[in-house]
Amino acid sequence: MNKNTKRVLGVVAAATLVAGSIAITSAQAAVKSVTLVYQGPLTGTDAQTGQDELLGAQTAVQIYNDSNPAVTVKLITADDQGDGAVAGTVAPGIAQNKNVIGVVGPAYSGASIASFPSYKAGRLTMVSPSATRVTLTDPKSADNGYPFFHRVVGNDALQGPAVVRWSTDGVSSPKVYVIDDQTPYGTGLADAANAYIKLKKITKVGSDSVVQKTSDYTATVSKIKASKANVVIYTGYYPDGGALAKALNDSGWVGTFAGGDGVLNDAFIDVAGKAAAEGVKFTAPAVPFETAASDAQQAAFTKATKLKSAAGHVYVTETFNATNVFLTCIKQGKYSRAGIQACVATGTFYGLDGKTVLRFTRFGEVVGGAPVGGFQVVKGVIKYFGAV
Amino acid sequence: MNFSVVVSQFWPLLINGLALGFIYVLISLGYTMVYGVLRLINFANSEIFMVGTFATVIVSRNFFGFNQNTDPLHGFRLFYTMGLCLLASMLVSGVTAVLVEIVAYRRLRAKGTNRLASLISAIGVSIILQEGVRILTHSVPMSNPRLLRKFSVVTIGDVGLRVDTLIVIVFAAVLFFAVDRFVTKTLLGKAIRAVSMSEETSKLMGINLNRVISATFLIGGSMTGAAAFLYEMVYENTKYNVGFSIGLAAFTAAVLGGIGNLRGAFYGGLALGLTEQFAAAILGTQWKSVTVFLVLVLVLLFKPNGLFGEAVQQTRV
DSSP states (O other), X not given: OOHXXXXXXXXXXXXXXXXXXXXXXXXXXXXXXXXXEEEEOSSSTTHHHHHHHHHHHHHHHHHHHHTOOSSEEEEEEEEOTTOHHHHHXXXXXXXXXXXXXXXXXXXXXXXXXXXXXXXXXXXXXXXXXXXXXXXXXXXXXXXXXXXXXXXXXXXXXXXXXXXXXXXXXXXXXXXXXXXXXXXXXXXXHHXXXXXXXXXXXXXXXXXXXXXXXXXXXXXXXXXXXXXXXXXXXXXXXXXXXXXXXHHHHHTTOOSEEXXXXXXXXXXXXXXXXXXXXXXXXXXXXXXXXXXXXXXXXXXHHHHHHOOSOOTTOTTHHHHHHHHHHHHHHHHTTOOXXXXXXXXXXHOOEEOTTSOOXXXXXXXXXXXXXXOOEEEEEETTEEEEEEEO | OXXXXXXXXXXXXXXXXXXXXXXXXXXXXXXXXXXXXHOOOOTTHHHHHHHHHHHHHHIIIIISOOOTTSOOOOHHHHHHHHHHHHHHHHHHHHHHHHHHIIIIIIHHHHTTOOHHHHHHHHHHHHXXXXXXXXXXXXXXXXXXXXXXXXXXXXXXXXXXXXXXXXXXXXXXXXXXXXXXXXXXXXXXXXXXXXXXXXXXXXXXXXXXXXXXXXXXHXXXXXXXXXXXXXXXXXXXXXXXXXXXXXXXXXXXXXXXXXTTBHHHHHXXXXXXXXXXXXXXXXXXXXXXXXXXXXXXXXXXXXXXXXXXXXXXXXXXX
C-alpha cells in the first residue's frame, strides 16, 4: 500500500466515522415518541385486574408526558385475558412491533411464561407489576424470563408464608385447608404456602385442586367440612374464589377464608355476595395507591383515568412503579430495546412514594424483596392492614 | 384416596350429587331430543343454557332492579319473581333453540347435505353465541341477586337439606316426567317419536316435519332454560362461557344414558352427577373429570348404546 492510498483510506475512514456519528445523532434527535405496552387481562373473567393495573400505567405516563419531555411516551395495550393460551398469540405481535421498547407486564404468571419465547427473541424487556410465580426468576427453572423479565413485586415465596400468617392470625388452633386452581400461579402460591405450613408445624387438614371455571364446589365444601378446617386458603383468581366462598358460606361453614393477590379484587365481593365476602382475608405484594400517593400524584391519577380515587383498584401502585422504571430510562435517553434492557438491569429506580428503592437482581427480582400487605373485607369494603 | 369423607359427608354428597345430576338431566334433554329426531349433536345447546342463565340474571337485575344488597324475597313476591325468571329463561332458551334450528340446520337439511355439515354448523352457532355474549358483556361475570333465602327445610342425620337444593330435585324431576308423559301420550309427542323412528314414513303419514322439529327444539331448549334458571338459583353467577363445562357434562350424561333416549338422559344425568361428587370427594377434585370420562369409555366399550340405551328403547324420542 503506497502513501497516497493510505492517505485516501484514512480520509475515507474519517469521513465514514463522522458520517456515522452524524447519522446516530440525527437518529436520536429524530426520536419524538416511544411506545410502551401494558400487557394483562383487559377482557375475560379476570378483566378487572388488568383494568385496575392499566390505571397505574396511565397515571405514570400522564405525569411523565405532562412534564413536557423532548420525547413523549405512548402507552398501548395488549389484552392477554390473563390466559397463557391467549398470551402466546398476543406476544409475537408485540415483539414484532419495532415501536415498542418495553412491556409493562405481563400481569399474570401463566401469561408471562407463554410470552417469554417471543420477548426473548425480540429482546424486549418486561417489568411485571403482579406476576408472582417463583419460577419466573428462578435460574434453575425452564420457565424463567432471564434476562428480559423483571418484577417490582415480591414473589410467591414471600406471599405464600404471608397468606398463611395473615389467614391464621387470631385463630386459636388453626386447621388449614389449602385449595389451588391448577394454574401456574395457583399451584406456585399453594406450594409456597404448604412449605411454610410444614416449616411452622401448623396443622394442615386437607388440600384440593379445583380447575378454573368450575361452577359446582359442593364436593370440595363437603371435604372441607369433613376435615373440620377453620381456615381455608384459596390460591386462584377472584371469579372462582368468590364462587367457592359463596358455596362455603351457603353450607353453613364457619371459619376464615383467605386468598392471595389473585383473589384480591372488589369484584370478589360481587361474585361471593356481601355475606360470604365479609371477613375474607387477602394478601398481596401491593400497597394501595391512595395511601402512598402524593396530592400531585392523586391529581394526575384523576386526570389520566377520570376516576376520583384509586380505592378498590388493585396493583395500581405496582403498575405505576413498573411503568416508572421504563420512564426513568427514557428520561436518561434510552430509546432502543437494547438501551432499555441495559438501563433496567443496572439502574436504580424509585417507587411511588419517592423513597422506596427498586433495583433488580440479575434474574429480575427486586433487591431485598418487597413487602406483602394484608387486606380484609370489613363492612363490605376491602381494607388495607399494612405489611403482614 | 379419602374414604372417610364419604362416611362423614355421605348425605351432603348424595344430595348435592342428585341436585347437580338433575340439572344435567334437563340440559341433556336438549341434546337427546334433538339427536333423537335429527341424528344431530346440537353443540349449541351449551350456549342455549348460557343465554338462559343471562335471561334469569337480567330479569332479576334489570327488570326487577334487584342487586347484591337486596334482601331475599318472601311469600307471593318471591313466587311471582322466581316464576317470571323461570319463564324468561325457558322462553329465551326455547326461542333461541328454535332460531338456531331455523338458521343453522333447516336449510342444510332441506339441501340434503351430509351430517358433517350440520355438525360444523352446530359448532359455528355455538361459537357465535358465546363470542356474541362475551363481546356484549365485556367478558365480565354477572352475579345473580339472592332471591331465595337458603335455609334448611329437612334435616337428615345431622345434615340440613337446603331449600334451593330441594327445589332443584323436585322441580327438575317434575319437569322431566312432564316431558316424558308429553312425548309418550300427546299427539305432538307421538309425532316427534314417529319422526325419530323414520323421517320418510312420517312424511308419508302427513306429519309436518318442520313443525315437529321446531317443537322438539322448543321443548329441548325450554328444558335447558329451566336448568339455567335452577343453576342460577343455586350458584348465582354466570359468564359467557358458563355453558362449556356444564354442557359437556350434560352431553356426556346423554351419551352415558344412551343418546336419543329420554329416560337414558335421566339415568345418565343422575349417574354423572353422583359420580362427579363422589369421585371428587374420594380421589380429589382434580380427578373428577378423569373418573367421569373413564367411566364413560368403559361403559361405551361394553354397551355402545349407553348404560340404559337398550333397556328403554320404547321411550326413544
